[in-house]
Amino acid sequence: xxxxxxxxxxxxxxxxxxxxxxxxxxxxxxxxxxxxxxxxxxxxxxxxxxxxxxxxxxxxxxxxxxxx
Amino acid sequence: xxxxxxxxxxxxxxxxxxxxxxxxxxxxxxxxxxxxxxxxxxxxxxxxxxxxxxxxxxxxxxxxxxxxxxxxxxxxxxxxxxxxxxxxxxxxxxxxxxxxxxxxxxxxxxxxxxxxxxxxxxxxxxxxxxxxxxxxxxxxxxxxxxxxxxxxxxxxxxxxxxxxxxxxxxxxxxxxxxxxxxxxxxxxxxxxxxxxxxxxxxxxxxxxxxxxxxxxxxxxxxxxxxxxxxxxxxxxxxxxxxxxxxxxxxxxxxxxxxxxxxxxxxxxxxxxxxxxxxxxxxxxxxxxxxxxxxxxxxxxxxxxxxxxxxxxxxxxxxxxxxxxxxxxxxxxxxxxxxxxxxxxxxxxxxxxxxxxxxxxxxxxxxxxxxxxxxxxxxxxxxxxxxxxxxxxxxxxxxxxxxxxxxxxxxxxxxxxxxxxxxxxxxxxxxxxxxxxxxxxxxxxxxxxxxxxxxxxxxxxxxxxxxxxxxxxxxxxxxxxxxxxxxxxxxxxxxxxxxxxxxxxxxxxxxxxxxxxxxxxxxxxxxxxxxxxxxxxxxxxxxxxxxxxxxxxxxxxxxxxxxxxxxxxxxxxxxxxxxxxxxxxxxxxxxxxxxxxxxxxxxxxxxxxxxxxxxxxxxxxxxxxxxxxxxxxxxxxxxxxxxxxxxxxxxxxxxxxxxxxxxxxxxxxxxxxxxxxxxxxxxxxxxxxxxxxxxxxxxxxxxxxxxxxxxxxxxxxxxxxxxxxxxxxxxxxxxxxxxxxxxxxxxxxxxxxxxxxxxxxxxxxxxxxxxxxxxxxxxxxxxxxxxxxxxxxxxxxxxxxxxxxxxxxxxxxx
Numbered sequence: 001x002x003x004x005x006x007x008x009x010x011x012x013x014x015x016x017x018x019x020x021x022x023x024x025x026x027x028x029x030x031x032x033x034x035x036x037x038x039x040x041x042x043x044x045x046x047x048x049x050x051x052x053x054x055x056x057x058x059x060x061x062x063x064x065x066x067x068x
Numbered sequence: 069x070x071x072x073x074x075x076x077x078x079x080x081x082x083x084x085x086x087x088x089x090x091x092x093x094x095x096x097x098x099x100x101x102x103x104x105x106x107x108x109x110x111x112x113x114x115x116x117x118x119x120x121x122x123x124x125x126x127x128x129x130x131x132x133x134x135x136x137x138x139x140x141x142x143x144x145x146x147x148x149x150x151x152x153x154x155x156x157x158x159x160x161x162x163x164x165x166x167x168x169x170x171x172x173x174x175x176x177x178x179x180x181x182x183x184x185x186x187x188x189x190x191x192x193x194x195x196x197x198x199x200x201x202x203x204x205x206x207x208x209x210x211x212x213x214x215x216x217x218x219x220x221x222x223x224x225x226x227x228x229x230x231x232x233x234x235x236x237x238x239x240x241x242x243x244x245x246x247x248x249x250x251x252x253x254x255x256x257x258x259x260x261x262x263x264x265x266x267x268x269x270x271x272x273x274x275x276x277x278x279x280x281x282x283x284x285x286x287x288x289x290x291x292x293x294x295x296x297x298x299x300x301x302x303x304x305x306x307x308x309x310x311x312x313x314x315x316x317x318x319x320x321x322x323x324x325x326x327x328x329x330x331x332x333x334x335x336x337x338x339x340x341x342x343x344x345x346x347x348x349x350x351x352x353x354x355x356x357x358x359x360x361x362x363x364x365x366x367x368x369x370x371x372x373x374x375x376x377x378x379x380x381x382x383x384x385x386x387x388x389x390x391x392x393x394x395x396x397x398x399x400x401x402x403x404x405x406x407x408x409x410x411x412x413x414x415x416x417x418x419x420x421x422x423x424x425x426x427x428x429x430x431x432x433x434x435x436x437x438x439x440x441x442x443x444x445x446x447x448x449x450x451x452x453x454x455x456x457x458x459x460x461x462x463x464x465x466x467x468x469x470x471x472x473x474x475x476x477x478x479x480x481x482x483x484x485x486x487x488x489x490x491x492x493x494x495x496x497x498x499x500x501x502x503x504x505x506x507x508x509x510x511x512x513x514x515x516x517x518x519x520x521x522x523x524x525x526x527x528x529x530x531x532x533x534x535x536x537x538x539x540x541x542x543x544x545x546x547x548x549x550x551x552x553x554x555x556x557x558x559x560x561x562x563x564x565x566x567x568x569x570x571x572x573x574x575x576x577x578x579x580x581x582x583x584x585x586x587x588x589x590x591x592x593x594x595x596x597x598x599x600x601x602x603x604x605x606x607x608x609x610x611x612x613x614x615x616x617x618x619x620x621x622x623x624x625x626x627x628x629x630x631x632x633x634x635x636x637x638x639x640x641x642x643x644x645x646x647x648x649x650x651x652x653x654x655x656x657x658x659x660x661x662x663x664x665x666x667x668x669x670x671x672x673x674x675x676x677x678x679x680x681x682x683x684x685x686x687x688x689x690x691x692x693x694x695x696x697x698x699x700x701x702x703x704x705x706x707x708x709x710x711x712x713x714x715x716x717x718x719x720x721x722x723x724x725x726x727x728x729x730x731x732x733x734x735x736x737x738x739x740x741x742x743x744x745x746x747x748x749x750x751x752x753x754x755x756x757x758x759x760x761x762x763x764x765x766x767x768x769x770x771x772x773x774x775x776x777x778x779x780x781x782x783x784x785x786x787x788x789x790x791x792x793x794x795x796x797x798x799x800x801x802x803x804x805x806x807x808x809x810x811x812x813x814x815x816x817x818x819x820x821x822x823x824x825x826x827x828x829x830x831x832x833x834x835x836x837x838x839x840x841x842x843x844x845x846x847x848x849x850x851x852x853x854x855x856x857x858x859x860x861x862x863x864x865x866x867x868x869x870x871x872x873x874x875x876x877x878x879x880x881x
Contacts, residue, residue, distance in 0.1 A: 004269060008276065012249065019245045026237050036188040039165045040172070 076103050078120030098124045102214050106170070109177055114170045121166035123215035131399065134372030134384035135205035144204065144220070146194070153199040157218035159211065162191045171216065178202055178210050222369040222387055239288040240350055243343040246284035250277050250339050257332040258852055274326045274333070281335040285319050289342045307486040307529050310493055314524025315342065321517040334521060337854045341526045344862050348533035352553045369405050369456070376449065392452055399447040403440070407459045410435050412448040417441035420571070420773070428616070440774055444616070480557060481826055482532045486525070493523050500845045511847045518849040522840035527833035527861040531826050535869040539822045542877045547805035548815050555801045558785045559819035561766045565714060566757065566779070568771035569724035572789050575704050575806065581625045585695040603689060605629040610647040610654040613637045618685055619645065619656070622697055644685075655688045662686040706810030708737050713813045715739040719765070723748050723756060725775055754778035821876035829869050836861035
C-alpha cells in the first residue's frame with residue numbers, strides 16, 4: 001500500500017507543475033488584459049487572403065447588393 | 069432623397085460630394101485613401117468585423133515634427149536595445165474588433181514593424197519595430213493616416229514602463245493552490261472511518277497538509293499581518309486585527325494538534341479563509357483602465373512645442389525647455405502651454421479645457437494669453453512670459469492638496485464595527501478560558517483558541533468588498549465611474565454639494581439658441597427678411613464646412629434639411645464665414661463682419677444688454693439682413709428637478725468663475741436657499757471648499773474643467789463631469805458621463821442603500837458567529853464543524869449582498 005506515497009507525490013508534482021505555469025502566465029502579463037485575447041482568438045483566415053481573394057470578392061459584392 | 073453612408077466611417081454622404089471607388093461610396097478623399105491603403109495591402113477584411121468602423125484621418129500637417137527630435141522620442145520609448153524598439157501609444161479611437169484587427173496587422177502596412185499588440189481596455193497599442201528601418205514619426209504618421217491618431221501628451225514624457233502590481237494575483241494563486249490540495253487531502257479525516265489504512269497513513273497526510281499550508285500562511289496572508297501591525301501601531305482597531313489574530317491562532321493550534329496527535333487541525337478552514345478573503349479583495353478592485361483618475365495638467369499639455377529661433381528657423385523643443393522670452397509657434401488645434409503675449413494680429417482661443425466654456429475668445433496682438441487655451445484657426449506666434457511650472461494654471465498644482473500623499477485617515481464602516489468587535493471577542497475568549505480553567509486546563513486552552521478561530525470575522529470582512537465590488541460594477545454600467553470602493557462610503561456621508569457652473573450644470577454641447585428677426589431699429593433703410601425653411605436650408609449648408617463651435621451649435625439647431633453643394637467657402641478667424649450656396653451669397657458671423665456695410669453710421673442703440681452677455685451671430689443673405697441668433701447658456705436636462713430633490717437632503721452651493729450675469733435665471737431655476745457665488749478663481753474655489761470643511765461639512769464637489777481641479781482634490785469627493793469620458797477629465801474620485809447628470813440623486817441614494825446592505829449583512833454574519841461561538845465555548849468545535857460553518861457563512865453573505873445590491877439598483881429610479 002506504500003504506493004500511496006508515490007501516487008500522492010505524483011499528484012502534488014502535477015499540481016505544482018500547473019502552479020508554475022500559472023505563475024509564469026501572470027509574470028508575462030497574460031492576466032493584465034483579459035479582454036483583447038477573447039477577440040483576437042476569433043481572427044484567423046484573414047491573413048491568407050490572397051488565395052481566397054476571388055471568393056471574398058464575390059462575397060463582398062453580394063454583401064453590397066444586399067445593402068442597396 | 070436617397071441617403072448613403074460612407075463605407076469607411078459611416079457618415080452620411082452628400083450626393084454632390086460623394087466619391088465612388090471600387091463599387092463603394094466614400095464621404096471624402098480621406099476615407100477613400102484609407103480604404104485604398106487597406107485594399108492595396110489586402111487588409112479589407114477590416115470592414116468585415118464591424119460595419120463602417122473607421123475614422124476620417126485628420127490633417128497632421130507639421131503636428132508631429134517634434135518626433136524628429138531624438139531626445140523627445142527617446143523619452144516616449146518603452147524599450148530600446150540596438151535596433152529593437154518598443155513603443156506604447158494611446159489611441160482613443162480604439163472601439164471595436166476591427167480596430168484590434170487592423171492595429172495588430174500593422175506589419176503588413178509598414179516595413180520594419182515586427183509585431184503590434186492591442187490592449188483594448190486601456191486603448192493602447194504596443195508596437196515592436198526596427199528603428200533602423202522605420203522611425204517613430206513614420207509610425208505615428210501611418211497611424212494617423214489610417215484614422216488611428218495616437219494621443220501623445222506631456223504625461224507620456226519620461227513615463228517609461230509602468231510597473232504593474234500583480235502581487236494580489238500571485239497571492240490568490242498561491243492561496244487557491246494550497247486550499248485546493250489541502251481540501252483533497254483532508255477528505256479521509258472528514259469521514260472518520262476507522263480503517264486500518266487511513267490510520268496508518270494519517271501522519272503522512274497531516275504533515276503533508278501542514279507543509280501545504282505554509283505558503284498560504286506565510287505569503288498569501290502576509291498583507292493581513294502588516295495591516296494589523298500598522299493599525300495597532302496607530303491605535304486604530306481595524307478589521308484586520310481579529311483576522312490576523314484568528315489566522316495565527318488557527319495555525320498555531322493546528323500545528324500543536326498534529327504534533328501532539330490530538331487531531332487534524334484546522335488547516336482546511338485556514339487556507340479556505342485566506343483564499344475567500346483574497347477573492348473578496350480581488351472582487352472589490354474594479355479598474356477602468358481606459359480612464360485615469362490622477363490626471364493633472366500633464367495629460368492635457370503637448371509634449372513639445374515649436375520654437376522660433378531669432379534667425380527665423382523653426383525648432384521643436386520639449387515643453388520643459390521653454391524659457392522666458394522665447395517665441396513660440398502655435399498651430400491650429402494646438403494647446404498654448406505657457407502664459408505669454410500674443411504677437412500675431414489676431415487669435416481665437418478656446419478655453420473649454422479650463423473653464424468649460426466652448427465659445428472661443430478673440431485675442432488681439434499684445435493681449436495676454438494664458439496656458440490651457442487651444443488655438444483655433446490660423447497659426448499664431450507668441451512670446452513666453454512664464455515657464456510651464458510658473459504659469460497661471462499650472463501654479464494650482466503647487467498647492468498642498470496635490471503634494472500630500474492621499475492616504476486618508478478615513479474610517480471605513482467595517483473598521484467602525486471592528487472597534488467593538490475585537491474587544492468583545494477577546495472578552496468572550498477570556499471568560500471562556502476563565503470558566504474552563506477550573507474544570508480542565510486542556511479544554512480551557514482549546515476553548516480559548518476555538519473562540520478566536522470561529523469568530524475570525526471572515527464573513528464580516530467579506531461583506532464590504534463584495535457589496536462595494538458589485539455596486540462599482542452597477543454604477544459603471546450606468547456610466548458613473550468610481551475610482552475605488554472607498555468612494556461609495558464617502559458618497560453616502562456627503563451633506564454638502566458644491567457645483568461648478570459652466571460646463572457642469574450648463575452643457576457646452578448645445579446652447580439654447582433663440583432667433584431674433586430683424587427689429588425696426590436695424591431695419592432703417594435696409595432691406596430685411598425673415599428666415600423661413602428655404603433660407604434656413606441655405607444657412608445650414610453654409611455652416612456645414614465650418615468647425616467653429618458656434619457654427620456647429622447652430623448647425624445642430626437648424627432643422628434637418630437636404631444637402632446642397634457649397635462654393636467659395638471662406639472662414640475668417642474671429643469674424644465669421646462667407647459662402648455661396650445655390651447662387652446666394654451668405655454671410656454668417658460677428659456684427660462687424662456681417663453688418664458693417666449696412667450701418668457704419670448707425671452703430672448705437674443696438675447693443676442691448678442681452679447682446680453683451682450672450683453670444684450673438686448675425687446673418688445676411690445676398691446683402692439682405694435676416695436677423696440674428698442669440699446663444700444662451702443651456703442648463704442640463706432635468707436640472708431643476710435634480711436640484712429640487714437634492715435640496716431636500718443636502719446643502720447645495722454653486723460656484724462660478726463667471727460674472728453674475730445669470731444670477732436671476734439661476735435663482736428662478738433653483739430651489740430657494742441655494743447659495744450662488746460668482747467670480748471665483750481656481751484658488752478661491754479651493755479655499756471655499758476648505759472653509760466648508762473647516763466647519764465640519766462633508767463636501768462633494770462636482771466640476772469639469774481644469775480650473776476646478778484644486779477644488780476637486782480638496783473636497784471629500786470630487787466628481788468630474790465629462791462629455792467624453794475617454795479623453796478629458798481632471799484628477800478626481802469619480803467620473804460621471806455628462807449624459808447621466810440627472811441621475812446624480814439616484815447615485816447618491818444608491819450609495820446609501822449600499823451601506824444599508826452592508827449593515828444588514830453584518831447582522832447575518834454576526835449570527836453565524838454566535839452559532840460558531842456556541843460550539844467553541846462549550847468545547848465542541850471540531851475541525852469538521854469549522855470547515856462547514858466557514859464556507860457556508862461566506863456563501864450566504866456573498867449571495868445576500870449581491871441580491872440586495874441588485875435589488876436596490878432596480879428599485880424605482
